[in-house]
Amino acid sequence: MSKNEEINSIDPNSISQQELHGYLLSAVAPRPICFASTIDKDGNVNLSPFSYFNLFSVNPPIMIFSPSRRGRDNTTKHTLENVLEVKETVINIVNYDMVEQMSLSSTEYDEGVNEFVKAGFTQVPSDKVKPPRVGEAPVAFECVVDKVIALGDGPGAGNLVLAKVVQIHVKKAYLDAEGNLDTPKLDLVARMGGNWYCRANGDALFEIPKPIRTKGIGVDMLPPAVRNSSILTGNNLGRLGNLEELPTKESIEKVAEHPQVKSILEGAMNVSEIHKLAQKWMEEGNTEDALALLHL
Numbered sequence: 001m002s003k004n005e006e007i008n009s010i011d012p013n014s015i016s017q018q019e020l021h022g023y024l025l026s027a028v029a030p031r032p033i034c035f036a037s038t039i040d041k042d043g044n045v046n047l048s049p050f051s052y053f054n055l056f057s058v059n060p061p062i063m064i065f066s067p068s069r070r071g072r073d074n075t076t077k078h079t080l081e082n083v084l085e086v087k088e089t090v091i092n093i094v095n096y097d098m099v100e101q102m103s104l105s106s107t108e109y110d111e112g113v114n115e116f117v118k119a120g121f122t123q124v125p126s127d128k129v130k131p132p133r134v135g136e137a138p139v140a141f142e143c144v145v146d147k148v149i150a151l152g153d154g155p156g157a158g159n160l161v162l163a164k165v166v167q168i169h170v171k172k173a174y175l176d177a178e179g180n181l182d183t184p185k186l187d188l189v190a191r192m193g194g195n196w197y198c199r200a201n202g203d204a205l206f207e208i209p210k211p212i213r214t215k216g217i218g219v220d221m222l223p224p225a226v227r228n229s230s231i232l233t234g235n236n237l238g239r240l241g242n243l244e245e246l247p248t249k250e251s252i253e254k255v256a257e258h259p260q261v262k263s264i265l266e267g268a269m270n271v272s273e274i275h276k277l278a279q280k281w282m283e284e285g286n287t288e289d290a291l292a293l294l295h296l
Helices: 017-027 078-085 096-105 115-119 234-241 249-256 259-266 271-283 287-293
Strands: 034-039 045-050 053-058 061-065 088-093 139-150 159-170 189-191 196-199 205-207
Touching (some): 045 078, 078 139, 234 271, 234 287, 259 271, 271 287
Antiparallel strands (some): 061 159, 088 139, 189 196, 196 205
């Protein structure tokens, strides 16, 4: 180490929990993502991602993830409450094609709201456990919960969920010629600090523009023609669903006056052209106007 290299040494007890959270999550990364589907005793489904997650044993096959107590008010998350009531979960693996929809599902919707619906995911019945799996996931692990270990009772304290794998679902599109999972094809993603993620293929880093505590409108609030578009991707829908509000009448009227839009509207109304233009605007970071355009 150079004599001129400065080190900021920190006692974790001397800084705020928010500051400590930032140091830990930015430095201990990338972290794989456990996209956990659970169910409560009344049959309500919950779907939520956790980056405190990894594989810890093959024999028996044990995965562990940790739903922490909320830092702001010390309350527990629906996932933790569910696995204490119904000791089963499905751990769905997240790849790049579904990452923005996954991000949308991390919104803390009210109890009873189904994140499968909000994020536009397909709910597929499991073989051996009650919680459904995510149809879009490249790999899904049905698990029974062996035990839950509370690491503390204060804000930010983790709760280790020890999940034993009892059934595995692998999409054949992600296998190589020998029948093994193909890492480049999987195109997995992992969590970094703040809004950052990394991709295990191609460009290593990407950012999802989503403020941490906003509540997106959800894919289910988009017009049917948009949800079923052959042009717009799952990531496009996830980004639209992450917006906090539907477009106003004024914003729609303003977008209708845009030269490119007027050109489309003055000709034969072509839905594909509208969707392609909206996609282009999203790629340029103009998501609010893209949403207004799609509501013409």
